[in-house]
Amino acid sequence: MVGAGPVFTQQPTDLVVVAGQPVTLPCSIPGYHGMVLWLRDGMALGVNRDVSGVGYPRYDIVGDHGKGEYHLLIQRTEMQDDAFFECQAIQAAIRSRPARLTVLVPPDDPVIVGSPVVSLRAGDHLNLTCHADNAKPAASIIWIRNGLVLSGAMYSKTLLRDGRRESTVSTLYLSPNNIESGQHITCRASNKAAPNGKDATVTVDIQ
Template sequence: MWRWCTVLVHLCLLHDFSDALQSFVREPSDQYVREGQTVVLPCQVSEPVGQVQWTRDEFGLGVIRDLPSYPRYQMIGDDHEGIYSLEVQRATLEDDAVFQCQVGSAAGQQGIRSRDARLTILVPPEPPRVIQGDQVTTAAGLEVRLQCESRGGRPPAEIEWYRGDGAILENGTSTESALMADGKRSVVRSTLVLTAAPAHQDTTVTCRAHNAALTRPQTAAVRYRWFVNGEPLPGQTDSSTTLRAVGRHLDNASVLCQVTNAAGTGSGATQINVLCE
């Protein structure tokens, strides 16, 4: 009698164990990572009976932990604990995709799939440049149109304009953005329209670009030089200038503004008329 009861209890225990279903203890979630860094997408399975694999944009990566077809990928963790997290080393734009952890069907159990996890790769933009060049031609009282371009950022770079004293230039600005051929990075172009005024005296105009992949903003500056009849005006480096002690000697004088940046140099001139009583 005791032997029969013991056998019955043993069979019940085996039956309960076989009914345990594979399920997720931990699933991956959306993550952001800077280009070149390493990221781990977590996956832990309770009572796994099927083979575990990851997919990238619905394409299977393989069931072997070191994933030989993907040298920067590997499934890390311990089989006994059911951990099959995906480690992505030296992230590139190729890894900017949707990932999913999957467990196949086996022993009469259905396969299971984790939630989708989007991995977004943050890419720093190239240093910004002022399209008109470091030196732009203008004259006092005239409208100046400057364009600053930032290429290759993901997300698109944010562009701001500043005077040399650090004051932000908000009026007269507009921004447009477009995707590059890879469909992920962007080209951003900001336009600043200003009129030479006393507020710009003794300053430079700086274009500053920043996105989430940068630890500090990138800048490009525009500087101005002024000339009267070919002679430079000392200390005059902003987008407007003031002539003092104007007399007959400056009648019909040529006033030239020269602006320079990394792209080159430009200049423009105007004449002044001195009216005396």
């Protein structure tokens, strides 16, 4: 079409990444030789290649500028990268669709209060508490004994100050006739960033 201006042949799309991994958001505008600006949640990151030098050392603009490629490379993604990104061609007055980058964070290693050994007197019931902190999304916790998942645990989740990560606490109650000395009980915490889970184990010692 005669007189048509530059158009995007590649635009950023919604992506999900685990914290610490690199990610590249594409932006291609063939035939365009003006200024290109990337925005994160509406805030300018820098023009053309000048991104890492203006306070974003993990960010870089990569690709062949002669072909109109201005891809945004993010090294070692962090929680602050969980945002909307947009590519703008200033002189052409065009902007890409906003793309949501979702950053997942695995839980910290779970901790069972009182581990590694919990001592009881004969006839006492057992209360175990396990917490898995700083996860996005919140960690799910299961309790395992002898390869079997134990039921009846209580759960609570707390949203952290950053408004993104959550901590999970689970409490397991076992009656005296349901525990034996020397048993190992495992708390397993998992989320989308740690699908195989992380374990903490406690040994029951009945005096």
